[in-house]
Amino acid sequence: MNKVVSNAQEAINNIQSGATIMLGGFGLNGIPENCIAALVEKGITNLTCISNNAGVDDFGLGLLLQKKQIKKMISSYVGENAEFERQLLQGELEVDLIPQGTLATRIQMAAMGIPAFYTPAGYGTEVAVGKEVRNFNGKPYLMELALHADFAIVKAWKGDTMGNLAFRKTTRNFSTSMAKAGNITIAEVEELVQPGDINPDDVHVAGIYVHRIFQGSHYEKRIEKRTVRMI
Amino acid sequence: MNKVVSNAQEAINNIQSGATIMLGGFGLNGIPENCIAALVEKGITNLTCISNNAGVDDFGLGLLLQKKQIKKMISSYVGENAEFERQLLQGELEVDLIPQGTLATRIQMAAMGIPAFYTPAGYGTEVAVGKEVRNFNGKPYLMELALHADFAIVKAWKGDTMGNLAFRKTTRNFSTSMAKAGNITIAEVEELVQPGDINPDDVHVAGIYVHRIFQGSHYEKRIEKRTVRMI
Amino acid sequence: MALDKYGIAKRIAQELQDGMYVNLGIGIPTLVANYVPQSITVIFQSENGILGMGPYPTEAEVDADLINAGKETVTLIKGAALFDSAESFAMIRAGKIDLTVLGAMEVSENGDIANWKIPGKMVKGMGGAMDLVASAKNIIVAMMHTNPKGESKLLPVCTLPITGLCCVKKIITDLAVLEITADGFLLKEKAPGVSVDEIKSKTLGKLICPPNVPDIQI
C-alpha cells in the first residue's frame, strides 16, 4: 500500500482536460493551495469545478479562472472575483448555483452511496424548476441527486501515510465530504505523519477514501476578511 | 443554559409509558447502563425501543425485557437472549428487523432533517415488501424513511456541561446518530467536564443536540465475547 | 426617529433567550451578537461549521484556519464545537437552530422572503439562505423598511425571485416591529417618534394597526 506521492505535480498527474473536480475549502479557508498551483501549471482546460466559492482574482480558484481553465463552476456563492463576473457576463463560463446545504448534502450523499434524497431547501423557488416535489408529513420537499466527481482535491492539517486525515478549526467545511465523495481523492496536508500519530478517535476522514497524499509546502493561508477587535 | 442533571432518575424523569426511545450501543458496547437501570426502576411499560441489538438476558435491554417493559423492538440483530426469544415466540413482543446500514442511516437522516432517501440494501428481499423501488443509473433502490424517536439515550466517554460529547473506540456505533436524532436527547458520560476541556476539533456530537447530561457511575462495561490471544 | 442599524440590532437582541442556538446572517444580523444581555447564554452557529462562535479576534488571536460564514476571522467560546458543512446544514435542516436572523430585499405579507437575486444584476448565489429559510423554526428579518429608492420592502407579494415561502415570523426594521399573521403584517411596536401613518405609507402589504402601538424600547 503506497498512497504517498512526492508533490502536487505527481498527485494531479493523471487529471485531464474536461475532468470534473471537487475542491475543498470555504472562501479561501482550507483550500488546496499546492494542487491549485499545479493545475494552473499543468494548463489543462474545460474543467468543471465543484467548490462552494470561486476564490478571489489572484488566489484560490481565481488563478484557474484567470487562465480560462474552468468551463463550469458548481457553487453556492461566487463573485468575490471580477474576472469571474467578466467571464460569466461574456458567456465564457457556465455557473450552476446550488443552495449551500443542498450542495454540501449532495456531495455527502455521493460519499454515502445514496443516489437521491429529499430536502425542503429551494421549494417554491427557481431552484425547484424541473425537480420532483414530494410531500412528507404534510411538508413539501425537493428530490435532489448525489453529486459525484472524477477527482476530489482537499487540504487537511495532518494526514498519515495510510491516508487518514485530521482538520483544524473551520477548514473541515466541504473538504471532508468531498474527500469521501471523489472517485479519486487527493489530499495535501500541512504535516504528513506516520500511522498511529493521529488518534483513531480523532480521524475526520478515514484513509479508505484517500488515494494520494503528500505534504504540501509554502502555505499562504490568505485571509479574505481580516476582522479584529481592539481588546 | 443548564443541561446538567444530577443522575439517571432525573434525566429520564419525563419519559412515560408508550414512549419511543432510541438507545445507543452495539451489543453491550457503549450502552447507557445508568439510564437503562433507571428505566427498569421507574417501571414504565409499552416502550418501543430502537436499538441495534436487544442486550443479553441479564444485562442491557435484557433487563427491560425481563420486566416486560418493551412492547416493540426495532433492531437489526437480536436473540443473544433467551427471554427475548420466549416473548417473541409467545407473541408478547413485536420485532421490526431492519438491515443494519438502513437502520443506522434512517436514524442519521432523521438527524439531518431528510425525510426519505434511497438505498440498495434489501432490494429483491422480503425487506422490500411494500416499499417504493426506483432506478438510478440503472440500479434499483428502495425508498426508506427517516426514523425518529421521542427520546434518544446515549452513553459517551466525556461530555461537557454544554452537552458536547466525545466517544472512545467503537462506542460511537449508533450513539452519535441517535444523539442527533432524538426529539429529546439524554447523554450519560463517564466523565463530565467543563466547557473547553474537549478540543472543539474532536467533538463527536455537538451540544446543540443534547438536552440533558449527567456523569454516570458504576459502569460495568460487560464484555459479550472476551476473545484473547496468547502472545 | 427611525432606528439606525445598531438600534435594529439592539431590538433584535431582546428576542434572545437563555440557551438559544442562533444563526445570524451577514450585515445587520451580525451586529446582534454585540448586544446579548449579560444574564443569558446564547450560542451562535456559523454555517461553515461552528457552534459557539465568539467575537472577532485580537490581532494576536487571528487564525487563518478559523473564519465565519461571512469569511471574517473569528474566535471560539469555551465549549465550542466544530464540524463540516454537511453537518452544519444537517442541524439547520433538522430544525435544531432556535432563531435565525436574516437580511432581506423584500418580505411579503404571508411571510415569503426574497433576498438573493435581482434580475439583470450579477447573481452571486444564494449561499445558505434557502436552506436556512426552508427549515428554521423562527426567522426574524432585519432590514430597512424601504429600499434606497424609498419603496416599501413589505409587500403584498414579493416581486423579486423568492428565497423561501411562508417562513418569516417577525420583521424588525428601522421604523417598526411587525409580526406575520394570517391577516398580514401586524404592527407590534414602532420606532420612537415615528408615526403610525408614516409606517402605513411605507408598507405596501396589508398592515394591521392595533389602537395603541407601543414604542420600541432599546
Add this chain to the structure above:
Amino acid sequence: MALDKYGIAKRIAQELQDGMYVNLGIGIPTLVANYVPQSITVIFQSENGILGMGPYPTEAEVDADLINAGKETVTLIKGAALFDSAESFAMIRAGKIDLTVLGAMEVSENGDIANWKIPGKMVKGMGGAMDLVASAKNIIVAMMHTNPKGESKLLPVCTLPITGLCCVKKIITDLAVLEITADGFLLKEKAPGVSVDEIKSKTLGKLICPPNVPDIQI
C-alpha cells in the same frame, strides 16, 4: 481430501492484494485474517466502526470499549480509524470496500445469496448482511459445499429467503473454488484428491467443468 475451515480460509487469503480494504463476516471468513501474506498490507473493516482492525488482544490489552461486529474484543493496528455505524455503512454502500467475504446457507447459479433466515426457526435478523451484499464490488462466499444433511448449497435458485440478488462473484467451499458466470457455476479449482464427479454430484445448480481443473494450492 476436502478442505477444513482453515483450508478454506487459507485459499481465500490468496485473493487478497496489497492495499485492499476487506470486510470479513462471522465464522470462516474471520479466519482469513490469520493468513494474510507477510508481503502485503490489507486493512480490515468491521462494520461497527473500525478500519484497521488488528488481532485479538492479549489479556492485558483487552478493552471493553473496543469490539468488532461479532462483539469480540479486538485491537487496532497503527493507522486505524474509528467512526460510527452510519459512516461505516456509508463507506460500504458507496463501494469503498474492495472485498467482502461472507458465509452463506445457499447460493444460486446467478449469484443470489441466502444467509439470514430459515422459515420456522427463530429469526435473529440480517445484521449488516443485506447492506454488504447490495453494495460490495467483490463478494466471495466461504461455506461448506453441502449442508449438514448432505444437500447441495449451490442451487439453481435459492429456496431460503434471500439476502441479495446477483451479487456473489466467487465461492470457496471445502471442495472447490467456483466463479459465478452468466452460464452458471464455473469450476475453477478443486480440493486435492476430490473428484470432479463428487463436485458435480454435490452441486445442484448448473455447473461448468472445464477439461482440466487444477487442484487448490494452499
